[in-house]
Amino acid sequence: APIGAMNFANLFTGRAVGDFLLGLPSAFALTSFTVIDQSQRMYFSFLQDDYKVSPALTLNLGVRYEYSTPPIERENRLANFDPATGAKQFAKNGSRFGRTLIHPDRNNWAPRAGFSYSPQSGWVIRGAYGVFYSHAVRQGREGMLGFNPPFLVDNLLVANVFGPTAVASAALFRLADGYPQGLLDPNKLSPFVYRRAQDPNQRTPYVQQFNFGIQRELASNLLLDVAYVGNKGSKLPGLRNINAQAVITNPNGTQSAGPRPYTSFGDIQWMENRVASSYNSLQVRLEKRFSSGLSALASYTWGKTLTIGADHLSTSPGGPGIDIGVFSVPQNPNNLRAERGPAEFDITHRLAVSYIYELPWGRGRRRGQSWSQALNLLLGNWQVSGIHVVQGGLPLTAILGGNTVLNLGSDRVARPNLVGSPELPRSQRSVERWFNTDAFATLSPAPQAFGNAGVGIMRGPGLADFDFSVAKNINVDENRYFQFRTELFNAFNHPNFGPPDIRREATTFGQILSAGNARIVQFALKLYF
Template sequence: MGIAITPDDPTGPTILDFASGMRVGFSPQGPTGLIDNTFTWTDTLTWIKGAHTFKAGGTYTPYQNNTVYDFYINGQFDFVGVGGASGPYTKNDHADFMLGLADEFIQYPAAPSNIRSKNVGGFFQDEWKLRRDFTLSLGVRYEYSSPKLDLQGRSFTWVPGQQSTVFPNAPKGILFPGDAGAPRGANFPDKNDWAPRFGFAWSPGQGKTSIRGGFGVFYDILKGEDNLQFNGQAPFFAFADLSFDPLMTNPTAEITNMTRPFVAAGQPNPFPSTPPQKNLDFAAAGFLPLGGGGVYSVDPHLRTPYIYQYNLDIQREINSNTIFDIAYAGSNSHKLTGLLDSNPFIPGTTSRIFNLPSGNPTNAFNYLDTFANVGLANYNSLELGLRGRPREVRALGNVSYQFSYTYGKSLDTTSGFRVLNARNARVPYFDRKRFRAVSDFDLTNYISLAGSWELPFTKAWENGPSRLTSGWTIQPIFTYRSGEPIDVFANLSRNRTNPGPSAAGDQNLVRVNQVAPVTYFDPRLSQSFNGRSGNYFFDPNAFSTSGLTATPAQGFDPVNNPSQRTYGNVGRNAFRGPTRTNLDFSIAKRTNIDERTRLEFRAEMFNALNHPLFRNPNTTFTSGTFGQISSTGTSSGGVSDSQPRIIQLALRLIF
């Protein structure tokens, strides 16, 4: 297609990504060279003294990560299709592609890193048996993980207004290892990770009741996400995040932004990347404006996330075969990690925070995604259980069962960063708790019932052949769960020159506006909206992005009119997807051939009723299938809930 780019390590064609859902090209994750060396030293000591059982121990784990990281190394063009205030854009992503007009281009380097860290921990615990029926457990644990650092010093941090002495020509505000006020690695050390524990177990009366409870503080290990600070960052490596509209308003047939993206954006081409010199001219090297999709930093004051966990459980033996259980479980999480734009637009201006100090007359900084402690979360649940041990039930034969029900609620400000199914890990700079809502994975109700029934054919046919009538067992497993939360974004692209409807540059956090009551439909039936037919779960016309476009419409000025500043009137995770009901079923026949040999036949059915288990609908507002459910199953791909009915047969000879 005439795309003129110079990757560090070309591994395939440039990726084309369309807002309507189509993607052309290989995975953005290219070949990655990885050498990890992990060593662990650990020991535990136990001392029993009277009613006390003392335990103490420690562990030491040095961490090494040696990586050559290829990500978007061949570049990617994004076609948003929302149109602009000027220029030849058509407001159709596919038509813009045919004209060679992309909205954004990103390209990363081949980026080596040599990361080191050390993890140490120690604990002491006393299990004290105060009485025959009461045990108390007290303990404390200490953990420390040294901040990750690159052996070659390839990291940086943001300190507004301070000039680097390591790279004297760097824009004010970006510092490197060796600069005053900059950490040696990803962040400054956090040495305050003390974690006390408390628990008890009480069996009052005749031993038919058990009461247990506990409280503990638990520290997480900072995930490998902070490794990304060392992968492909300026000025140690080249990167590119080019926004063309409205930068490129007069493309020609010879120079579209797809054929020569750096020329079209008026930016120097920094590829292939080379090691920087201390007197590096950041502008001439193509590193300005710093920021965008190619820059990733860690908050220098990052702290280890931690969680308070607490529970109380009461278990009662109703009779010799039946046990009832009721429990409360809760948690409260603090300093959870996510992304924060450290360089938002200041409301009331069209300037970003880092571009205001003198010395940055050319808007040297774009948006700056920073890995920081931005999240809070809590979880509360009521858990009920009823368990029946195997027993003979008159003419029914041998029966056992286990029933459980959980009524819970999980709230957070963001549901994880780059974890499975996490939809968005960013929070607004000026209001970090704005999107506190039910978690992406919240399930209000969950019911499970499993059982085993040995069929009493021998009793029903006393004179029948025992090898035929004995050994039959059926085992059903029934589950029900509430629908998962769904989020409806306006699907706006961030722009370094436009503050967008939030006036803070947070376009990718903007949800849609709800303009009518939401009507839900049976996804097994086809509906038609706006000339399109499909299996709609909700009415797409209930939502609109009017007044939310990345380029302000006439009369829309959130910078100077605070009343117009909005993230859309639909809250985070405001709706629920379809509920799920499933039945798995198995039947088995065991036949004794002699005293030492047994033949076992099993027939297992997953989704035995062949009930459709729908995925969540498409919530990409700009997609042609917005509001539709196009597949069944779950993104995790579990066998029992991702397929039509499956029957598998097995025959085993046991000897």
């Protein structure tokens, strides 16, 4: 079943709508795919018990076992690659491994342990440890083995010309003429074409989670919780191009890259257990339980999330991996230590405050119980609430936009060399120059090398968001009431800027080109019954 998309930019007429009216697309994508029908079985069992050592000490002990069979496809429409033989592998009838192309992982034991100790009234000490597995990859994440030729083929055509004089000669095609001829047909492909492959011995990724905290009741309805919270990710999935061109290490050579190991193939993205992560944080929480019309919660987190080697999915352009559509691949897959840095979602400091306050005036409240119906309708039974968040910025990684590394394939983008400190004093930061753009140099063409700029060595703008709401309840009877609400999002109209451009060669390098929403005010009338 084919699906596709066309993009109309201002390449030919100077206006995107003009290109569209003339039927001149700037890019055209057509994907021919087979709808796969995967299935698998999952088994989970656990044993848990609470053991009360004393009135003050309770232990929580347990163990969990998880097993998920490798996925199979109803008509065996799966394909993989065998690096040992350099040949294709297709799912086939027979043994279950023959149908799945992936070995099962039966070593998924997950112990759990925790304790709660109250040395005296108003004090509680807690701690816990547990192992948690993720079966997403072994469930065929992104249909890894089903998204290979001949079951899927991507066609992408891009026009690389500008200006009206190039319309006749350089347009991809005109809509009036139909789709271009000669696109790849998955039914006519050579069997030696691949995009994705998976280690058949890939293990189930897991995360160890641990925490230790102290809770103290400061006063009636007021609780303080201070905790250390951390986790460690192991055997996480990552991609490596096992058919990258060989690196030439001779600085006097005439080429920067040699031939591919498997000359009959292009890039082969190999998913394996190659990524690790860690998270450590101090978390402080102050909670005011509801009393006297007020409930409130304030939480502060000081944390750090580190990764070694990018995962194969990227969520932001400033992260440790370079987003190439579906995959995110390190600059040098043979040196993951150089990829160690803050995770693309890491936020060092975050403060969040929320509250609900019922104003004390009106019938049924502390004051105004004798108000007239008209006065109560106007001034009584109001409620004020808010959610306020202040946090630091996300990590940024400078890249050489559009330049592949050492001509080793189109799956990686280089990082530049670092020649100075990328940070600017807060007083010198602006939307025109958020970081020190002079701290990055482009790679010289000879000798070529991997850039030495680290991952996540800069930070983008932080966030300050203040949301308020004011609500008025109007009783109809005991079971029904109207509520009128006024809600303000970003009430102070504080600018929350997006990340700056991280492409070294771009004219907008270091500039911030986007921002979040301005103040939004909305009104609502609800009937509760």
